[in-house]
Amino acid sequence: MTTEALASAENTGAGMNLPAPLLQAQCVSKQFPGVLALDAVDFELRAGEAHVLFGENGAGKSTLIQMLAGVFRPSTGSIRFRGQLIDLQGVHHARTLGLSAVFQEFSLVPTLTIEENLFLGAELTNHGLLDKLELHRRADDILKRLGFPLRPRQRVQDLTRAEQQMVEIAKAFRTDLSVLILDEPTASLTDREAQRLFAMVEQAKSRGVGVVYVTHRMSEIRRIGDRITVLRDGKRVATLNVAEVDDERLLQLMTGRVISQVFPKIEYRPGRPMLEISELTTADRSVKELSLEVRTGEVVGLAGLVGSGKSEVGRACFGLGRVASGRIKFDGQDVTGRSAREMLDLGAFYLPSDRREEGLIMMRSIRENVSLPWLGAPLFSRFGFLDRGSERSKVREVADRLNLQPPNIEHDIERLSGGNQQKVLLAKGLVSTEKLFILDEPTVGVDVGTRVAIYEFIRDLCEGGAGILLISSDLPEILHLTNRTYVMYRGELRVELEGSQITQDRVLANFFERAHA
Amino acid sequence: MDPMTYRALSFALQRLFVRIGVLPFLLVIALIVFTSLSTRFLTSENLITVARQATYLAIVSMGQMLALLTGGFDLSVGKIVAITSVITALTMAPLATAHPDATAITLTLGILAGIGAGTLVGVVNGIGVAVFSVSPFMMTLGTATISFGIALTLTSGVPVYGIPDAFGTIFSFARIFDIPSPVYVTAGLFVAMYILLNWTRMGRYFYAVGGNLRASRLSGINTRFYLFMAYVLSGGLAAVAGALLTARLETGEANIGASMPIDSIAACVIGGVSLRGGIGRVGNVVLGAVFIGLIQNGMDLAQIQSYLQEVVIGVLLILAVIADQLRQFVMLRLKE
Numbered sequence: 001m002t003t004e005a006l007a008s009a010e011n012t013g014a015g016m017n018l019p020a021p022l023l024q025a026q027c028v029s030k031q032f033p034g035v036l037a038l039d040a041v042d043f044e045l046r047a048g049e050a051h052v053l054f055g056e057n058g059a060g061k062s063t064l065i066q067m068l069a070g071v072f073r074p075s076t077g078s079i080r081f082r083g084q085l086i087d088l089q090g091v092h093h094a095r096t097l098g099l100s101a102v103f104q105e106f107s108l109v110p111t112l113t114i115e116e117n118l119f120l121g122a123e124l125t126n127h128g129l130l131d132k133l134e135l136h137r138r139a140d141d142i143l144k145r146l147g148f149p150l151r152p153r154q155r156v157q158d159l160t161r162a163e164q165q166m167v168e169i170a171k172a173f174r175t176d177l178s179v180l181i182l183d184e185p186t187a188s189l190t191d192r193e194a195q196r197l198f199a200m201v202e203q204a205k206s207r208g209v210g211v212v213y214v215t216h217r218m219s220e221i222r223r224i225g226d227r228i229t230v231l232r233d234g235k236r237v238a239t240l241n242v243a244e245v246d247d248e249r250l251l252q253l254m255t256g257r258v259i260s261q262v263f264p265k266i267e268y269r270p271g272r273p274m275l276e277i278s279e280l281t282t283a284d285r286s287v288k289e290l291s292l293e294v295r296t297g298e299v300v301g302l303a304g305l306v307g308s309g310k311s312e313v314g315r316a317c318f319g320l321g322r323v324a325s326g327r328i329k330f331d332g333q334d335v336t337g338r339s340a341r342e343m344l345d346l347g348a349f350y351l352p353s354d355r356r357e358e359g360l361i362m363m364r365s366i367r368e369n370v371s372l373p374w375l376g377a378p379l380f381s382r383f384g385f386l387d388r389g390s391e392r393s394k395v396r397e398v399a400d401r402l403n404l405q406p407p408n409i410e411h412d413i414e415r416l417s418g419g420n421q422q423k424v425l426l427a428k429g430l431v432s433t434e435k436l437f438i439l440d441e442p443t444v445g446v447d448v449g450t451r452v453a454i455y456e457f458i459r460d461l462c463e464g465g466a467g468i469l470l471i472s473s474d475l476p477e478i479l480h481l482t483n484r485t486y487v488m489y490r491g492e493l494r495v496e497l498e499g500s501q502i503t504q505d506r507v508l509a510n511f512f513e514r515a516h517a
Numbered sequence: 518m519d520p521m522t523y524r525a526l527s528f529a530l531q532r533l534f535v536r537i538g539v540l541p542f543l544l545v546i547a548l549i550v551f552t553s554l555s556t557r558f559l560t561s562e563n564l565i566t567v568a569r570q571a572t573y574l575a576i577v578s579m580g581q582m583l584a585l586l587t588g589g590f591d592l593s594v595g596k597i598v599a600i601t602s603v604i605t606a607l608t609m610a611p612l613a614t615a616h617p618d619a620t621a622i623t624l625t626l627g628i629l630a631g632i633g634a635g636t637l638v639g640v641v642n643g644i645g646v647a648v649f650s651v652s653p654f655m656m657t658l659g660t661a662t663i664s665f666g667i668a669l670t671l672t673s674g675v676p677v678y679g680i681p682d683a684f685g686t687i688f689s690f691a692r693i694f695d696i697p698s699p700v701y702v703t704a705g706l707f708v709a710m711y712i713l714l715n716w717t718r719m720g721r722y723f724y725a726v727g728g729n730l731r732a733s734r735l736s737g738i739n740t741r742f743y744l745f746m747a748y749v750l751s752g753g754l755a756a757v758a759g760a761l762l763t764a765r766l767e768t769g770e771a772n773i774g775a776s777m778p779i780d781s782i783a784a785c786v787i788g789g790v791s792l793r794g795g796i797g798r799v800g801n802v803v804l805g806a807v808f809i810g811l812i813q814n815g816m817d818l819a820q821i822q823s824y825l826q827e828v829v830i831g832v833l834l835i836l837a838v839i840a841d842q843l844r845q846f847v848m849l850r851l852k853e
Contacts, residue, residue, distance in 0.1 A: 320735070341737035350735065358735055361728035363795050372725055373736040375718045385716045428736070 020083065022047040022210040023068065023099070023179050028077030030063050037063040039234040040077065045179065045210040050201060050224050052242070053214045055231035055254055056448060061214050064231070065181045068212065069101035070094030081178075092121060100172030101181035106164055110157035114167050115139035117156055118174055142170050146200060162193045169200070180204055181212040186220060198224050218247050219508075232256055233447070251476070255448050262452055263480035264459045269297035270483070273332075274436045274467035275317065275348075280326035286312040288491040289326070294436065294467040299458060301478040301485030301502070302471045305511055309491035310471050311353060314438040318343050318350040331435065344373050349429035353441040353471075359425045360413045367409040370395045370427045377432065398430045403453065419450030426457060437461060440471045455481060479504060487511065535848045538789045539840035540801060543833075544808055551815030558818055565696065571810025572703040573598075573758045574780055578788075578806045579710050579799060580754030581781035583747040587727040588794030589653030591748060593642060593661035594755040594781055597635040598774030600664040601759025603672055605631030606769020610679030620683050627684070631763070632756040638664050639752015643745035657748075661778075668771035677769030688764035699761045703803075706754065710799045723747060727794030776827070783834040784809055786841070809833075 021044040030038040038060045045051050053061045067074050070088035079086055081097060088094045091101070108117050118139050124131040139152040148166045156164060165185065172180055182201070186194040201211055201224050213224065221228060225242040230253040237253050255262055275294040280287055286309045294300045304310040315321045317328055319339040328336045330346055343350070352358035360369055371391050374380060380391050395409050402423045405416075413421055422442070429437060439458070443451045458481060462468055472478055478485055485502050487494045487510040494510040534542070551558045577594050584591040609627035616623065638660050645656035691698040714720035722743045725733045734740050755777070763769055788805030790797030809830065816826050 318735070339737070340735055341739070344737045352732075352735060358729075358731045361725055361732055361795060363791070364724060364728050368721065368724070372721070372733070372738070375721060381718070385712070386718060386721065388716070 021045060021080075022082060024080040025064070025068065025074075026078050026080065028064070028067060028074040028079065030060075030067060030072070031075040037234055038067070038074075041231070041234070041236045043068075043229055043236070043239075045212055047178075047208045047210050048205050049226040050205060050211040050213050052221050052225035052228040053212060053231065054221065054228050054250065055237075056451075059231040059254075060234040061231055062183065063234075065101060065183060065212060065214060066103075068094075068179070069099060069103075069181055071101075095172075095175055098176050098178035099181070100175070100177055100179070101183065102165065102168045102172055102185060103183045106168050108156045108164060108167060111155065113153050113155055114143075114150055114159075114170075115152035117167060118142065118152075118171050122174070142173055146170055146173060147196075169197075177204070177209050179210045179212065181214075183214045185213075186215070186217070218250065221250070230254055257448065262448070262455070263476070264452075264456050266299060266459045266481065266483075267463055268299070268483040269463075269465075271296035271465070274330065275438075275469065276327075276329040277313070277317070278327045278329075280313070280316060280328065281324045282309075282312055282316055283322035283324045284312075285324075286321075286491050287316065290488070290491075290493050291326075292486050292493070292496075294469050296435070296465050296467045297462060298484065299462050299468045299470055299482045301482035302469060302488065303473070303475070303478045303485055303507055303511070304488035304494075306473060307490075308488040308511075310488045311440055312491075313488075314350060314440050314469065314471050317438055318348070344432075347433070347435040348438065349434040349436070350438045351425055351429065351440055351442055353444060355421055355425050355445075360421060362414045363412055365410045365412055366399065366404065366416075366424055366427075367392060367395045369413055369424055370398060370409075370431060373428055374431045394431060395427075398427045401430065402427055402457065417447075419446040422446045422450060422454065426454065434466065436467045436469070438469045438471070441473065442470070443472075443474060443477065475504060475507060478502070478507060531847050535844055538801070538844060539837060540787055540789065540804055540808065543787065543837075544804070544811070547808065547811050547815060551811070551818065554815065555818040558815060563814065563818070567807070567810050567814045568700050569697045570814060571807045572697075572699045573762050574777070574784060574809060575703050575803045575806035576706055576758040576761070577755050577777050578781040578784040578802050579706065580751035581778075582785050582788075582790055582797055582799060582802045583723060584653065584657075584751045585727075585782070585785050585790045585792065586723045586794060586797055587744055587747040588730070589646060589744075589747070590657070590782060590792075591639075591642065591751045591755075592654065592657040592778045593638055593664060594751065595774035595777035596661040596664035596668070597638050597752050597755040598759035598762060598777055599771050600638065600668045601631040601635035601756040602763040602766075602773055603668045603677060603769045603771050604634040605760050605763045606677035606680055607671060609681060609684065610677060610769075613679055613681045620681050623681055624684055624687075627680075628760050631760050632753065635756025635759055636749065636753040639749045639755070642752060643748035646748055647741040647744035653748075665771070672769065672771050674771060680763070680767055680769070682767075684764050685767045688761055699765070702757070702761060706757070707799065707803055714799055719743065719746065724795055729795070776830075779834070780809055780830065781806075783830060783837065786834060787837040789841070791841075792838075 023045040025041065025043040027040045027042060028038060029036065029040050041060065041064060043064060053064065055061050066072060068079065070091045070093055073088065079088070081099070086097065094100070109120065112120070115136055119135055124134050124138070136152055143150050143152060146169070148170060150163060150166060156167060159167065185197055201213070205211060215221065221242055227239060228242050228245070228250070229239045230237040230250065232254060252258055273293050273295050277293070278291045280290045290313060292300070292302070302310045302313060312321055316323055319337065319342070323337055326336070327334060330343070330348055333346070335343065335346065340350070356362065361372070371380060371394070375386065379394065380387055392409070399407060399409050404423050404427070405420055413424060416424065422445070426442070442458070443454055446454070458468060458470070470477065470482060479502055482502060483499060485497045485507065487497070487507055489510060495506070497506055548559070557563055577598065581591055581594060605627045608630040609623050612623040612626060613620070641660050642657050645651040646653050688698055693701065714723065722733070722738050725736070725738060726740050726743050730740055759774065762773060766773070784805035785797065785802050786792065787808060788797070788801035790802060812829060812833065813826055816829065
């Protein structure tokens with residue numbers, strides 16, 4: 001942390017004459033097995049303000065809000081609510097005090113209705129029996145007050161993700177709300193839904209509710225934030241007034257580096273086309289009439305919001321998800337509808353965005369995970385049996401190249417940090433010499449160090465002559481790593497930008513619905 | 518004992534527990550308890566009896582392990598044992614009457630027919646689970662009922678006699694270096710399974726498919742095929758156990774193997790196979806089966822009646838699962 005940041009943290013923290021804090025965390029730390037997730041962090045929230053928590057994945061944002069919401073207790077340090085020391089016994093306890101959190105992973109029971117979910121654990125009874133009428137009336141009341149277009153008797157499993165989030169928010173408003181904690185609430189919302197959410201946050205603020213808002217989207221900070229606290233590696237870096245800080249500075253505070261240190265310089269040498277997609281429409285219509293091209297020696301970006309269909313393009317190229325019409329060509333050969341196995345053998349590697357769900361086998365070792373796609377290769381077999389010696393040496397070589405920690409390749413994936421898990425996932429693509437890499441959110445949930453390592457890895461691949469399709473929601477990544485970028489919106493291609501055309505404004509302008517003049 | 522040594526000892530014990538699991542502790546406890554209960558327990562003759570008794574369960578458990586590794590389980594193993602027994606006997610009996618001199622051919626055909634029938638049940642399980650995505654629970658429960666029904670229909674519920682004596686002599690009572698022949702079969706299958714799981718692609722893929730099905734598919738593995746093979750091999754191994762058991766009983770019986778599903782799952786879980794799939798070692802599974810055999814034998818010697826023995830097995834199964842959870846907990850605490 002710079003002394004300057006320290007000074008400004010002091011300034012906004014105590015210097016000004018503002019109302020006393022509603023919620024205050026003093027010097028809280030959280031020790032998990034093997035990691036200090038939060039290291040002596042101070043945080044305060046005033047009534048009627050929206051306080052943004054900003055930082056990379058793994059910076060400690062979620063740990064802090066989970067502590068404030070009663071999910072677990074701090075290892076050391078204290079929490080004060082309206083000046084009183086409190087010891088939260090659990091989420092339910094926090095909620096009765098008026099501290100409610102809406103996490104990214106919903107705590108709803110999908111098979112129950114909205115009203116049953118709203119009052120789960122606090123059912124109204126009359127002589128020991130459920131008072132369903134009263135429950136219905138009150139649920140209806142809450143939804144109306146919040147202006148959500150939902151019927152209380154709808155089943156949660158029938159709702160869209162955005163609607164489920166509304167239910168989760170409504171649940172927070174069930175009791176007398178003092179503190180509302182929102183964890184990246186717009187991650188799965190459309191632009192319109194996000195606007196409605198912002199209006200709701202404003203409304204809550206005007207009623208004196210303090211809002212803790214976790215995000216890593218710059219635009220949202222400006223839209224609703226009053227103050228911002230930046231966390232990095234479990235420590236508080238700074239607390240600033242939103243109006244006083246620019247994006248460049250925020251990014252620097254978040255990463256602890258200047259941009260030029262994060263993104264390497266890549267020499268692009270576009271050669272022959274490696275991947276050619278023409279007029280692709282998937283069976284589920286998440287991609288419509290899309291055409292794009294990736295050449296050897298270049299990094300092509302595919303940007304867009306979550307749900308824009310960008311992930312599905314990568315999946316379709318790898319035989320996941322059915323193709324309704326259109327052609328996919330790899331290295332001049334028609335590969336439409338080929339399986340993952342065939343694509344791997346042809347020389348294409350796909351990195352899925354969700355490493356836990358689709359990427360890694362968590363309870364097995366690094367060695368087994370890395371070699372898994374290639375066990376059929378001659379390198380790994382001897383007389384029809386596995387050649388475990390050459391497997392070990394090959395995986396060790398790849399692990400060294402990526403500087404994997406710990407270097408012991410017999411470690412279970414479960415015990416690695418998020419960044420190293422992501423490296424293992426990448427390592428799977430390094431065992432054989434692949435010609436095309438489709439990387440879907442390659443830096444999701446990793447620390448800055450790993451991020452830099454992954455970017456350098458992308459540079460090396462590109463300069464080594466591979467073609468790279470970088471599918472990403474991370475704008476700086478798209479801006480600084482690609483030489484061409486396609487932007488998608490609702491399954492369709494919006495624009496193709498090249499070289500100096502790739503600017504924040506031009507990419508963002510195509511992320512959202514076009515304003516009709 | 519002063520507190521320092523006590524703490525050091527407790528720490529060492531916890532480390533050991535995390536490393537090797539609950540099974541070795543259980544084995545030691547069982548040995549101590551039964552040795553003190555009966556002087557006949559720890560004799561070489563009795564231990565050979567244990568080995569012979571445990572051999573059938575060990576084979577079935579190795580198959581069960583494959584189903585568990587891939588994240589499922591196989592409830593039909595008991596009825597596969599039964600139908601194998603019935604078909605083996607029904608094939609051998611008429612052949613033995615018609616050609617009393619062609620014993621070798623009779624035995625070969627009988628064994629092939631029996632194991633073929635048992636394996637076929639495994640094939641059906643595999644098709645249901647891998648192709649039609651039926652839950653392993655329903656699929657294997659269904660085929661278990663079907664097999665049992667067929668076995669009963671074929672035999673009208675009475676034992677099938679007329680198996681050549683040679684079958685029992687060779688595959689059950691013969692001894693080489695004082696060790697009964699079925700133990701050699703089990704040892705051979707164990708070596709084969711060990712190689713399969715640790716030194717072949719198929720074995721590696723069983724672990725991968727059970728550990729994360731979607732990640733395996735993305736790694737280019739034909740997940741359906743390996744799911745299918747897990748049930749085929751499970752059925753095949755249960756069928757081998759069924760044939761060996763028929764040799765021991767010298768009759769074909771539709772009513773054998775009833776406790777095989779629960780016992781084999783218990784042997785696997787006690788041996789550290791994860792019910793969530795992806796984790797387990799075949800050596801420990803065999804030890805788990807031996808442990809259950811040891812318990813049953815010890816209780817026989819201590820004259821605990823067989824109905825009560827069922828209670829003990831059930832309790833042990835639940836304790837093994839709790840011990841596994843405890844192990845996870847201790848592991849986390851030791852890391853801190």
